[in-house]
Amino acid sequence: MKKPVLRFAPSPTGLLHVGNARVAMMNWLYARKHGGTFILRFDDTDPERSKEEYVEAIREDLRWLGIDWDREERQSLRQTQYDAVIDDLKKQELLYPCYETEGELNWKRKAARQRHQPFIYDRKALTLSDDEIAAYEAEGRKPHWRFMLADGVIEWQDLCRGLCHFDTEHVSDPVLIREDGSLLYMLGSVVDDLEMGVTHIIRGEDHVTNTVAQILLYMALGGKPGGLEFAHMPLLSGPGGTQLSKRLGSLSLRELRNDGFEVPALVGLLTGLGASDRIEAARLTDVLDRFDLSHYGRSTPKFDPAELAALNEKVVHDMGFDDAAPKLASAGMEGADETFWNAVRGNCWRVAEASEWWHVIHSRVIPEIDDEDRDFLTQAANVLPAGDLDNDSWKSWTTALKDATGRKGKQLFMPLRKALTGREHGPEMSVMLQMIGSEKARARLCGTAV
Numbered sequence: 001m002k003k004p005v006l007r008f009a010p011s012p013t014g015l016l017h018v019g020n021a022r023v024a025m026m027n028w029l030y031a032r033k034h035g036g037t038f039i040l041r042f043d044d045t046d047p048e049r050s051k052e053e054y055v056e057a058i059r060e061d062l063r064w065l066g067i068d069w070d071r072e073e074r075q076s077l078r079q080t081q082y083d084a085v086i087d088d089l090k091k092q093e094l095l096y097p098c099y100e101t102e103g104e105l106n107w108k109r110k111a112a113r114q115r116h117q118p119f120i121y122d123r124k125a126l127t128l129s130d131d132e133i134a135a136y137e138a139e140g141r142k143p144h145w146r147f148m149l150a151d152g153v154i155e156w157q158d159l160c161r162g163l164c165h166f167d168t169e170h171v172s173d174p175v176l177i178r179e180d181g182s183l184l185y186m187l188g189s190v191v192d193d194l195e196m197g198v199t200h201i202i203r204g205e206d207h208v209t210n211t212v213a214q215i216l217l218y219m220a221l222g223g224k225p226g227g228l229e230f231a232h233m234p235l236l237s238g239p240g241g242t243q244l245s246k247r248l249g250s251l252s253l254r255e256l257r258n259d260g261f262e263v264p265a266l267v268g269l270l271t272g273l274g275a276s277d278r279i280e281a282a283r284l285t286d287v288l289d290r291f292d293l294s295h296y297g298r299s300t301p302k303f304d305p306a307e308l309a310a311l312n313e314k315v316v317h318d319m320g321f322d323d324a325a326p327k328l329a330s331a332g333m334e335g336a337d338e339t340f341w342n343a344v345r346g347n348c349w350r351v352a353e354a355s356e357w358w359h360v361i362h363s364r365v366i367p368e369i370d371d372e373d374r375d376f377l378t379q380a381a382n383v384l385p386a387g388d389l390d391n392d393s394w395k396s397w398t399t400a401l402k403d404a405t406g407r408k409g410k411q412l413f414m415p416l417r418k419a420l421t422g423r424e425h426g427p428e429m430s431v432m433l434q435m436i437g438s439e440k441a442r443a444r445l446c447g448t449a450v
Contacts, residue, residue, distance in 0.1 A: 004036035004199045008062075008069075009189060011043045012054035015252040016061050018303055019204070019236050022270040025284065026202045026233065028067045029271070029291045039196060040069040044076045045183045061253040065263060066284040073196070075188045082183060085191050085221060086176075089147070094220055095176065097143030098125035099136040121146065121172045145177040147186075147217055154212045159231035159293050161205070166212045174213045186210065190217045193228065202293075205232040231293055234274060236303045251303070260350030262319075265311035274301035281315045313349035327351040333358045343431040357427060361435045365422045366449045373415040374447070376405060380416060381445035389438055394430035419445050 006027040010020060031038040040062070044050040062069075089095035098121075100108075112119040125146070128136075155165040176187040193201070211230055218228060238251060256266065264281040271287050272279030275295045321338040324345070328336040331352045344357040359365075369377060383400050385393060398416070402408055417429055420441055426432065433441060443450045 002199065004031060004034050005039065005197045006031040006036060006200050006202065007039040007041050007193070007196070007198050008067075009041040009043050009192075010058050011046070011049075011185075012051060012058060013046065013049040014054060015254045016058055017251050017253065018256070018266070018270060021061070021065060021253055021266070022236060022273075023203055023233075024062060024067055025065065025267065025271055026231075026293075027200075029284065029287060030200060030202060030231075030293070033288055033291050036199075037070045037197075038068075039071050039073060039198070041073040041192060041196075042075060043185060043188065044074055045079075045188055047076075047182075050076070057254060061257070064253070064257060065267060073192065075192065078188070078192065081195065082188055082191055085187070086145075089220065092220070094148050095145050096125060096148060097133075098146055098175075099128070099133070099141050099143050100125070101141070118170065119172060120170065123148075123173065142179040144175050144179050146173040147176050147213060147220075149173055149213060149216055154215055156211065156215065156226075156230055159200075159202075159229060160233050160296060161208070161298070164208065164211070164232075166209070168212060168216070171209060171212045174210070176217075186214060186217065190214055190221065194218060194221055194223050198228065200229045200231070202231040202233065204235045206235060208232050233296060234298060234300045236270075236273065237300050238303055239305065241300075241302070251305075256308075260352045261308060261312050262315045262350075265308055265315050268311055269303070269308050273303065274299070279307075279311070281311050309349055316348050316351055317346055319345060319351070324351055324354075328354060331355055339431065340435060343427045343435070347425075347427050357432075360421045360423070360426070361432070364449055365420075365444060367420070367444045367447055368418040368422050368424075369447055370415065370418075373419075376401075376407065377415060377419050377445045377447075379405065381442045384438055384442055384445070386438055389434045389441075391430060391434065394433045397433075416445075419447075 008024040008027050010016065010024075016024075028038050030036070040059075042050075042055055042058075044055070086095065108122070109119040125143075149168040149171060151168055153165050153167050155163065158164045174184070174186055176184055178184065192198075211232070215228065219225065253266075262281075264283055267284055267287065268279060268281040271282070271284075271291070274297055276297070277290060277295055321341045324341050325336070328341065328351065331354070333340075333355060336354070336358065340358070340361070341354065344354045347357065348354050380397075380401055383404065384397055398412060402412055405412075413429070414424065417426065418424060420429070420436060421432065436444075440450055
């Protein structure tokens with residue numbers, strides 16, 4: 001079997017969202033699973049919307065996920081190749097000019113909707129006389145160019161959807177070149193796929209209809225029948241069933257990363273949604289062995305931020321200090337050691353939340369003291385050993401208090417926690433007491449904010 005070549009071709013017109021990330025992961029996993037090639041190809045032919053800052057952001061986000069690539073391509077540097085193909089298609093009369101304005105096309109679309117029919121371009125442009133064309137051009141109209149689809153049924157065995165077949169009678173001739181001369185996605189994509197030897201295309205099911213024109217264009221440019229294999233996966237839906245979008249900043253990789261979500265949580269969820277395998281946190285290299293497109297069903301998978309947060313919490317709870325240390329430092333917890341991290345990680349769903357307990361230890365805390373506990377806490381302050389505290393200090397101290405006061409359980413421990421931390425819940429107090437220190441602890445037990 002020939003080694004596969006796959007590509008991820010984002011448009012650098014915005015930040016990657018989780019839907020993009022899932023497509024990138026699937027292509028990368030398939031390429032790496034089968035010892036193939038993975039290409040990062042930027043669809044940057046729209047000079048007004050494509051930004052270099054997004055190019056760099058996409059690279060950074062992919063690397064963060066653990067995605068590498070064997071080569072990088074920029075479509076903006078390949079105009080010469082596209083021009084040659086355009087000339088060839090025009091000579092074959094497969095690319096024809098159309099002079100309808102966007103308003104006129106919208107009217108035709110509206111009329112089709114009123115008839116409860118899909119919009120199929122009527123090829124009126126092919127009936128225009130030379131005089132009509134000259135009149136349009138005298139008005140200042142510039143043509144857009146459509147690719148003429150061959151008559152017949154196009155079939156392919158989709159790796160996700162099974163056998164797909166479309167009669168081109170029900171598919172509109174696609175626009176390949178806009179009025180301003182800029183290319184639409186399909187032309188550059190097919191030219192590049194053919195020249196770069198792409199063998200497999202994994203993408204969202206919203207591209208299924210496009211595949212008909214893509215196969216015919218691929219063949220018109222010399223591609224062999226069956227030279228491309230397709231896998232169209234169900235699109236992720238967002239909270240409430242809404243479609244994901246680049247404009248939903250809360251679901252962009254950059255936003256999720258800045259919010260403290262960890263790579264294994266995101267990878268585990270995005271590669272697990274829609275599959276028969278159990279969803280669990282994992283890095284891409286962990287997913288490789290079990291990755292199989294046949295494990296993914298046809299139903300729409302739902303991306304639930306709450307499910308992502310739950311996975312992230314598990315990742316943080318299991319995270320070792322070596323991985324946490326740079327994150328703690330970047331969150332302002334310089335000097336945080338392994339003892340601190342091991343004590344607080346079970347109370348965090350993201351690493352940055354450790355800062356709450358860092359401040360409890362190192363910053364001013366207002367003790368929470370109920371009136372009925374004041375005498376008890378004063379007695380506790382008097383019993384607390386002076387000097388350095390160790391791992392056994394909490395147990396020996398509370399045992400002495402239990403014997404002296406008769407308090408036990410929640411009545412014994414809760415007033416101490418609230419006075420020392422200002423909170424009713426948190427990490428194990430045996431470690432917290434040691435890190436707070438006897439002097440500060442005694443002051444808080446006496447009601448002093450310190």
